[in-house]
Every structure is written in C-alpha cells, then in structure tokens.
Amino acid sequence: MIAVLRIGHRPDRDKRITTHVALVARAFGAEKMFVDTKDRKLEETIRSVCGRFGGDFTIKTGVSAKTILTQWTGFVVHLTMYGEKLDKSLKKIKKNNDVLVVVGAEKVPAFLYEASDVNIAVGNQPHSEVAALAVFLDRLTEGKWLEEKFKGKLMIVPCSRGKKVVSGKRKKGENL
C-alpha cells in the first residue's frame, strides 16, 4: 500500500498545489493521503473527484505528522531536492509492501530528515513537489499506474482529437 503525507500545508496559499498533490497521489497508485492541516474544502474537492472518476482513494486532513510517522510500520520516503539521487534507493524501497511518501511545502521541519528511512531527490534542482511525487510514483510502480482501471461514473476514452467521456456503467466483460 502506498500512502502520501503532505506536511506544511497552508490552506490559503497551498490549496491548489496540495489539490494537485492529492490528485497525483490518487492517479499514480496511492490509496491514502494525509494532510497535516485541517482543510475541509480540500477534502470535499478530492472526494468529489473520487465520486465522479472512481477508485478507493481516501484523504484525511488535520492529522499530526509526527503521529502518522510514528504509527506507520512500513517504509518512509521523504521527497526533497536535497536528498539522495532517485535511483540510488529505488530497489530497496521496492522491497517494501507499504510505503509512505512524505512531501513538504516550502519549509519542512528538521525532524523529518531523521524520521524518514530515505531522503530522495527527484533531481537536485528546485521544481515542484507535484512533479517529484509523480515521477517518484511512476518509477516506484514501474508505470503500472497507467494501466489501473478506476470504475467511475465518468470514464475518459483515449482519443487522438477532442474529448470522449463515457458513463462508467459498462457491460460485463467490456473494456474501454
């Protein structure tokens, strides 16, 4: 099971970035997301996407990061541009069934570097926690997230031009 912990979330400033972090977590194969600051609007937005597009992804805001880190019995990966090279620990991380991926906002508390099993840099340049999470999960799942079927009310059919969206109520055995 993959879960994502977002720390340092400031609802006013980070609402769109944290929303993107959560949507990436869901689309790229995570099952759960925890956010340290309470944010009902964020929860509603993500649950609305899950309601329309399917999947069992859950989000919980207003949690204590320290409690989550203490209670998590699996592996903890902190994504930071200061960390080790991405490929260095990937093999080791893949051996774990349960991986908690921690992504911070601009500043993260110092304890996080020690509380994590590995500190990983998805490139040592400043870019985006959204991008770092996406590339990390893409590598971790070896691209398998792309094949995941979400059985939602709405389903998008890959299309070379324009948009094709169908109802998720499919006939038995029918694939999109």
Next chain:
Amino acid sequence: MIAVLRIGHRPDRDKRITTHVALVARAFGAEKMFVDTKDRKLEETIRSVCGRFGGDFTIKTGVSAKTILTQWTGFVVHLTMYGEKLDKSLKKIKKNNDVLVVVGAEKVPAFLYEASDVNIAVGNQPHSEVAALAVFLDRLTEGKWLEEKFKGKLMIVPCSRGKKVVSGKRKKGENL
C-alpha cells in the same frame, strides 16, 4: 530543443501552478517557456531561480498562443487527459529534434486539439499539468534530465540526511 507553451494562464489564480510548470520545464530539460498571459512577477520568479541555480532557460510571457503554434516548425505535443495513451506516440515524437509541449489550464480552446501533432494523455485521470509535464519530459528524455549539470551560484549536493548546498564556483575538473 524542447519548449513549453502554457495557455490559459490567469496570473491571480494560476501563479503557483504556472510557476511549478516553468520550474519543471527548466529542470526536466526544456530550454524555453512561453506563457500566453503577461505576468512580470512570474518572469521575475523564474529568472531569479535561473540566476541562482544556473542554466540557460528562458521565459517569455504575454505571447499569442496561435502565433507560437504557427511559427513553430517542429513537432507539437498537447498534454491533455483526453488524449492518446502516453506510450503510443513516444517513439514518433522522439524522432523530432524540436518539440513544443503545450499545457493548458483548466479549459483549453478547441483549436488546440487540431493545431497539435498529437494529443497525449499522461494517464486518463484528472491530476495535474505539472505532473503530466514532468512525466512526459522524463519519458521523452529517457531520464537524461537527471544528469544535466546546471552551473549555478548554488549547487545542491545529493545527501542522505539534511541539506548540503555549495557554491557553484568549482575547481577545474572537480565534480559534485
């Protein structure tokens, strides 16, 4: 040469997302970014990052998307969750030296689907243009962006715990 065109940018609402798009473009190997709406603050932010962390990345805001698309002589890839599967056209795209990657904000004008050589979905689930751009460029460059050396005033040294930042003024032949 890889360039990125961001369309539908609304400075107030999209400032952070477009900043992340631009930082991903720079870090993941693009040389240029065009943004359709004038936004001096965004330009300043990105130029400040380039000034500190190095590289030749340029950003121009307040451009006409239609003009850029008309003048671009290379391949045009539009990233959209409605598009074809990511892997389907990757081989074809890689044959081109010059690739313009178009990423829209929430709604994109219909002409874009026709003006692009391919419409590509980095997964057919709603997530993030920041993530879509990152994963697309990661695949396009086959991860080579991770090896790119930016000769900046500040250089981050990969590190298993904490932060290590050095001055980019290195001795001849010294590698980080």
